[in-house]
Amino acid sequence: xxxxxxxxxxxxxxxxxxxxxxxxxxxxxxxxxxxxxxxxxxxxxxxxxxxxxxxxxxxxxxxxxxxxxxxxxxxxxxxxxxxxxxxxxxxxxxxxxxxxxxxxxxxxxxxxxxxxxxxxxxxxxxxxxxxxxxxxxxxxxxxxxxxxxxxxxxxxxxxxxxxxxxxxxxxxxxxxxxxxxxxxxxxxxxxxxxxxxxxxxxxxxxxxxxxxxxxxxxxxxxxxxxxxxxxxxxxxxxxxxxxxxxxxxxxxxxxxxxxxxxxxxxxxxxxxxxxxxxxxxxxxxxxxxxxxxxxxxxxxxxxxxxxxxxxxxxxxxxxxxxxxxxxxxxxxxxxxxxxxxxxxxxxxxxxxxxxxxxxxxxxxxxxxxxxxxxxxxxxxxxxxxxxxxxxxxxxxxxxxxxxxxxxxxxxxxxxxxxxxxxxxxxxxxxxxxxxxxxxxxxxxxxxxxxxxxxxxxxxxxxxxxxxxxxxxxx
Amino acid sequence: xxxxxxxxxxxxxxxxxxxxxxxxxxxxxxxxxxxxxxxxxxxxxxxxxxxxxxxxxxxxxxxxxxxxxxxxxxxxxxxxxxxxxxxxxxxxxxxxxxxxxxxxxxxxxxxxxxxxxxxxxxxxxxxxxxxxxxxxxxxxxxxxxxxxxxxxxxxxxxxxxxxxxxxxxxxxxxxxxxxxxxxxxxxxxxxxxxxxxxxxxxxxxxxxxxxxxxxxxxxxxxxxxxxxxxxxxxxxxxxxxxxxxxxxxxxxxxxxxxxxxxxxxxxxxxxxxxxxxxxxxxxxxxxxxxxxxxxxxxxxxxxxxxxxxxxxxxxxxxxxxxxxxxxxxxxxxxxxxxxxxxxxxxxxxxxxxxxxxxxxxxxxxxxxxxxxxxxxxxxxxxxxxxxxxxxxxxxxxxxxxxxxxxxxxxxxxxxxxxxxxxxxxxxxxxxxxxxxxxxxxxxxx
Numbered sequence: 001x002x003x004x005x006x007x008x009x010x011x012x013x014x015x016x017x018x019x020x021x022x023x024x025x026x027x028x029x030x031x032x033x034x035x036x037x038x039x040x041x042x043x044x045x046x047x048x049x050x051x052x053x054x055x056x057x058x059x060x061x062x063x064x065x066x067x068x069x070x071x072x073x074x075x076x077x078x079x080x081x082x083x084x085x086x087x088x089x090x091x092x093x094x095x096x097x098x099x100x101x102x103x104x105x106x107x108x109x110x111x112x113x114x115x116x117x118x119x120x121x122x123x124x125x126x127x128x129x130x131x132x133x134x135x136x137x138x139x140x141x142x143x144x145x146x147x148x149x150x151x152x153x154x155x156x157x158x159x160x161x162x163x164x165x166x167x168x169x170x171x172x173x174x175x176x177x178x179x180x181x182x183x184x185x186x187x188x189x190x191x192x193x194x195x196x197x198x199x200x201x202x203x204x205x206x207x208x209x210x211x212x213x214x215x216x217x218x219x220x221x222x223x224x225x226x227x228x229x230x231x232x233x234x235x236x237x238x239x240x241x242x243x244x245x246x247x248x249x250x251x252x253x254x255x256x257x258x259x260x261x262x263x264x265x266x267x268x269x270x271x272x273x274x275x276x277x278x279x280x281x282x283x284x285x286x287x288x289x290x291x292x293x294x295x296x297x298x299x300x301x302x303x304x305x306x307x308x309x310x311x312x313x314x315x316x317x318x319x320x321x322x323x324x325x326x327x328x329x330x331x332x333x334x335x336x337x338x339x340x341x342x343x344x345x346x347x348x349x350x351x352x353x354x355x356x357x358x359x360x361x362x363x364x365x366x367x368x369x370x371x372x373x374x375x376x377x378x379x380x381x382x383x384x385x386x387x388x389x390x391x392x393x394x395x396x397x398x399x400x401x402x403x404x405x406x407x408x409x410x411x412x413x414x415x416x417x418x419x420x421x422x423x424x425x426x427x428x429x430x431x432x433x434x435x436x437x438x439x440x441x442x443x444x445x446x447x448x449x450x451x452x453x454x455x456x457x458x459x460x461x462x463x464x465x466x467x468x469x470x471x472x473x474x
Numbered sequence: 475x476x477x478x479x480x481x482x483x484x485x486x487x488x489x490x491x492x493x494x495x496x497x498x499x500x501x502x503x504x505x506x507x508x509x510x511x512x513x514x515x516x517x518x519x520x521x522x523x524x525x526x527x528x529x530x531x532x533x534x535x536x537x538x539x540x541x542x543x544x545x546x547x548x549x550x551x552x553x554x555x556x557x558x559x560x561x562x563x564x565x566x567x568x569x570x571x572x573x574x575x576x577x578x579x580x581x582x583x584x585x586x587x588x589x590x591x592x593x594x595x596x597x598x599x600x601x602x603x604x605x606x607x608x609x610x611x612x613x614x615x616x617x618x619x620x621x622x623x624x625x626x627x628x629x630x631x632x633x634x635x636x637x638x639x640x641x642x643x644x645x646x647x648x649x650x651x652x653x654x655x656x657x658x659x660x661x662x663x664x665x666x667x668x669x670x671x672x673x674x675x676x677x678x679x680x681x682x683x684x685x686x687x688x689x690x691x692x693x694x695x696x697x698x699x700x701x702x703x704x705x706x707x708x709x710x711x712x713x714x715x716x717x718x719x720x721x722x723x724x725x726x727x728x729x730x731x732x733x734x735x736x737x738x739x740x741x742x743x744x745x746x747x748x749x750x751x752x753x754x755x756x757x758x759x760x761x762x763x764x765x766x767x768x769x770x771x772x773x774x775x776x777x778x779x780x781x782x783x784x785x786x787x788x789x790x791x792x793x794x795x796x797x798x799x800x801x802x803x804x805x806x807x808x809x810x811x812x813x814x815x816x817x818x819x820x821x822x823x824x825x826x827x828x829x830x831x832x833x834x835x836x837x838x839x840x841x842x843x844x845x846x847x848x849x850x851x852x853x854x855x856x857x858x859x860x861x862x863x864x865x866x867x868x869x870x871x872x873x874x875x876x877x878x879x880x881x882x883x884x885x886x887x888x889x890x891x892x893x894x895x896x897x898x899x900x901x902x903x904x905x906x907x908x909x910x911x912x913x914x915x916x917x918x919x
Contacts, residue, residue: 076716079719079720079723080715080716080719080729082719082723083718083719083720083722083723083727083728083729084719084728084729085728086722086726086727086728086750088722088723088726089726118723253712253733253736255712256712256731256732257730257731259712259715260715260716260719260729260731261712261713261714261715261716262716266712266713324749324750324751324752325750326749
């Protein structure tokens with residue numbers, strides 16, 4: 001009643017609401033006042049820092065982790081993190097993680113993983129799910145709790161197994177089984193069973209199709225890739241760079257303190273250090289074959305289904321200091337966006353194209369103020385479509401409400417240690433992989449032009465969503 | 475314990491083995507927290523002032539001390555003090571007095587000689603007498619049965635029967651911690667060292683680094699140092715990270731995934747220990763690899779990888795440690811050598827060269843670390859029951875297992891106990907030495 005009463009006047013007012021105005025202009029009052037100084041919009045908040053991370057190598061579906069459950073993998077990633085930072089029997093403020101493909105038995109997945117780990121059993125935990133943005137959203141949510149002073153330490157994470165995916169029974173069988181359970185007499189039971197048809201026995205396997213369009217994520221991206229006229233060559237080049245960068249990072253020992261082997265796997269199984277543009281060019285297109293235009297998306301420039309888990313240790317500065325732990329980077333700010341892909345207004349994976357301009361504006365920053373771009377490579381076409389949108393005058397004017405194009409990024413700052421095309425993409429685990437990787441890179445870079453090195457994370461997600469974030473070197 | 479030892483330890487198996495004259499290994503007494511130091515009275519033989527002083531010191535440890543044998547009484551240990559030998563003739567009286575009690579030794583008993591190093595003797599007569607103790611002790615150890623061991627403590631100039639490390643070594647040899655050390659003579663090289671406040675926690679307050687800690691002997695070292703009170707940094711190659719994490723979580727340490735053959739390994743170890751644990755006291759060089767091949771078939775890859783990991787890495791890390799201001803407070807290094815480096819082993823020229831190298835390095839580094847008030851020693855394991863030896867061919871393995879005075883293989887914990895002792899302040903007066911943990915291997919050295 002009271003809620004209705006309060007909200008009723010809103011829509012009647014002719015002037016746009018303040019929040020709508022912020023979004024349209026990409027600015028708010030606090031952001032303008034604090035121009036050039038990230039995160040100063042809320043000066044009373046304390047800092048949330050990234051201490052470090054741990055993940056298990058990502059496996060291709062049907063590979064090394066075929067027999068591993070989400071809980072197994074998340075527990076392994078947690079235990080590696082605990083060992084790296086000496087957190088045995090520690091009561092962490094809160095642990096949040098999630099999985100996109102989840103069994104019903106995984107209802108309390110994160111808490112169960114905590115109970116199976118070396119952490120104190122008195123560590124609370126909750127599950128979160130925002131499709132592929134799950135991992136990054138756990139980082140942002142927990143960092144906010146730390147900044148507010150609600151907790152001093154946290155572990156964010158995510159896990160997914162496409163190998164050990166839940167398989168549901170058909171709707172027909174499910175209804176019969178539920179009726180059977182409710183039946184009290186033999187005739188009632190027989191009547192329930194009599195409704196069973198052979199087709200009801202076929203299992204209902206999960207797929208990556210969008211419920212509202214029936215199109216797979218790849219087919220959706222193929223539409224966007226074609227819309228932005230992204231070439232096959234550009235996509236293959238991005239994929240090739242991802243593999244080369246990731247391989248070089250492994251060779252340099254970059255992952256020695258970010259990764260713990262699991263089930264015999266020591267590196268991401270999807271990594272092809274010796275891939276080349278020539279090899280990628282030989283692959284046949286798999287998505288967008290019925291669009292009329294040339295199909296450009298192959299298994300080489302699209303991420304395969306992957307199994308894996310990642311974790312990130314977050315803390316207040318005081319907690320990190322008291323535990324003699326490093327402070328790699330500060331979680332500055334984050335932003336979520338969603339697009340209306342159902343009616344074709346925007347591509348399914350284009351939400352970050354809107355989230356990033358809003359986030360940077362709120363923090364008084366432009367693309368030129370960013371030293372590392374971590375743009376999740378769901379498909380090479382996703383990254384390139386996003387960049388194309390930002391470079392497009394009309395998109396900038398009509399969709400972002402800017403004077404012109406949003407801007408061009410320096411490609412030498414993009415995914416410098418590889419990204420999902422090479423590493424793979426166990427949906428909910430990607431955010432944690434990127435946050436820990438970026439935090440380490442920022443810490444190593446330190447200062448740039450007298451200010452802390454700055455990194456931008458952009459992750460697209462199913463349902464037309466996107467979550468983006470800014471991290472700064474501590 | 476291997477299956478054969480289980481079989482012949484009791485009942486019918488025991489009777490049959492005895493009748494057939496088969497080896498009769500026994501289950502060795504190993505240290506468990508809270509257990510008494512020795513099981514039974516301790517007879518101290520010898521009439522010197524050093525023997526008297528030792529006896530009164532040991533009385534303060536609440537041991538049941540005898541200066542004369544009581545007929546038919548089962549003894550936990552015999553300590554034979556021979557610290558004033560002037561001529562080989564002086565051996566006869568105390569040695570035969572001790573001999574009269576040998577049949578009264580309880581299972582898992584100890585015989586320990588305390589004598590002086592021959593190298594510091596001033597006359598041929600004294601040197602002959604002192605060196606004679608070597609042969610005596612090694613032969614006696616081979617005569618002992620039922621898990622009993624014989625070991626000797628050699629006093630160098632500056633050490634006497636009640637020096638801290640003499641007492642430390644005595645405590646180690648008397649206890650179950652030395653279960654698989656047999657027929658060895660360990661030199662106390664100076665009067666340095668300090669006995670712990672709490673004998674159950676001799677490493678309390680220390681920060682220790684263990685390399686190769688993911689499995690086998692390294693993991694056992696981690697567990698033993700943790701039990702003894704140390705905070706741990708556990709190092710292993712990134713590829714072994716999952717096993718390393720499991721060990722680290724068990725002993726509440728921190729895991730450092732690092733290839734010790736990297737040029738910056740020493741500095742990264744120091745940085746990690748200091749940043750995360752505030753200090754660095756002990757470094758245990760355990761990481762090692764084997765790439766066995768007859769020398770005629772040896773290639774550069776096999777030779778070089780063994781050299782790089784087993785000795786070159788230790789040399790480079792030690793250089794960084796010794797130059798670091800963070801490694802100045804009673805710093806101690808213990809390296810894992812091997813009896814292969816002493817007696818040699820067919821197919822292990824590269825490995826034996828690297829392990830011989832470890833022993834040479836330890837001897838030469840002792841004065842350098844001594845300048846900072848520290849010590850460095852090596853432990854040379856014989857046949858130890860690990861995943862590695864489990865993969866040996868059956869006949870070779872059985873032979874290696876039985877051809878020692880205790881007629882069984884050692885456990886990783888046995889090596890770990892020797893290392894924990896040498897890493898403790900009680901062993902501060904022992905430096906540049908090699909202690910074998912081999913059950914007195916019969917073949918070779």
